[in-house]
Each structure stands twice: as C-alpha cells, then as structure tokens.
Amino acid sequence: MKKITIYSVFLFLLLSLEGFAQQSSSYISKGASISFFSSAMLEDIEAKSNLAGSALDIKTGDILFRVKNTSFQFDKKLMQEHFNENYMESDKYPVSEFKGKIENSGQLTKDGNYTAKVSGTLQIHGVTKAYATMATFTVKNSIITAAASFDVRLADHKITIPSVVGKKIAEVVKVKINATYKH
Secondary structure (H helix, E strand, O other): OHHHHHHHHHHHHHHHHHHHHHHOOEEEEEEEEEEEEEEOOOOEEEEEEEEEEEEEEOOOOEEEEEEEHHHOEEOOHHHHHHHHHHHOOOOOOOEEEEEEEEOOHHHHHOOEEEEEEEEEEEEEOOEEEEEEEEEEEEEEOOEEEEEEEEEEEHHHHOOOOOHHHOOOOOOEEEEEEEEEEEO
C-alpha cells in the first residue's frame, strides 16, 4: 500500500511539473538562422549565420534576437574578411541585436499558422533604428517556428560603401530570419 501511495504522489508531482512547464510563456531558439542578400550591378553577395540566439515571451509579446557579426559565413573568404573589418567593424561592434514586440502574441498558445506584425529596434554597427515587418508563425505541439524578412538600408546604420566597390554592394540588403522556439 505504501509503495502505491508513494508512486501515486511521485506521478502526480511529475505530471504537475510537466503541466507547469507547458504553461510557461517563454520560448528559446538557440540556432536561429539570419541571412542577408545584396544584389548589386556587378555582384550578388549572400551571407548566413545559424548561430543566432532568440527568445520570445508569448504572454508579453517581447522578442529578442542576437547574433555575433563574425558568425556570418560567405562563399568567398575575402568577402567575409571585408564584411568584418571594413563594414561591420566587428571588433568594435561584435553583436547585432533586435528587440521588439509581436502584436497579438497570445494567439501563439494554440496550434496553427499565424501572421503578426513585429516591430522594434534593430541595433547594427552601433546604430539603433526602428523597424516593423510581418512575420509568419507556425505552432505545433508547443514548438513555434517563425520567419520574417525586411530591408536594411546600410547608410541608416552608418555603414559606408567606398566608391571603388559601390557597384558591387547594394545600398539596401534583404535580411531573412528563421527560428524554431522551444520551452
């Protein structure tokens, strides 16, 4: 009889903790993907990082993305070197970050596909600027996937393009974000 009672109490506690964890409103994405694409007259440039971190709180709608600038990988090693040394000045500005809010984030508690406006501030190259875009969210079995894209004007973040390479680098780059969130 004692074994059954202890087993029952243990099972009850285990199920209670599991239920509590599932009610948490905070989600983390450890391997979020951020890529950017620059299409200019003489050359297209693309880079990607799968090392971004992100957190979201579906109760408050708060969302945060952080990525080390040196984690972006390019097809050509020289492009990566120029990106970090000349444009992003990654020694001086090692991280880029987005802090924002998801509108109607409460809908992300139920399985389904959702579109929501995300607005906030993007800090790149030491300059913070407001941005807003639409993002798509898929919720299935308490896992949330998110995808968004938006344009970033380099001059808005004081990233200068030398005139000798002006036809190789676009003034505006397309940024794409993909993340999978778990409790």
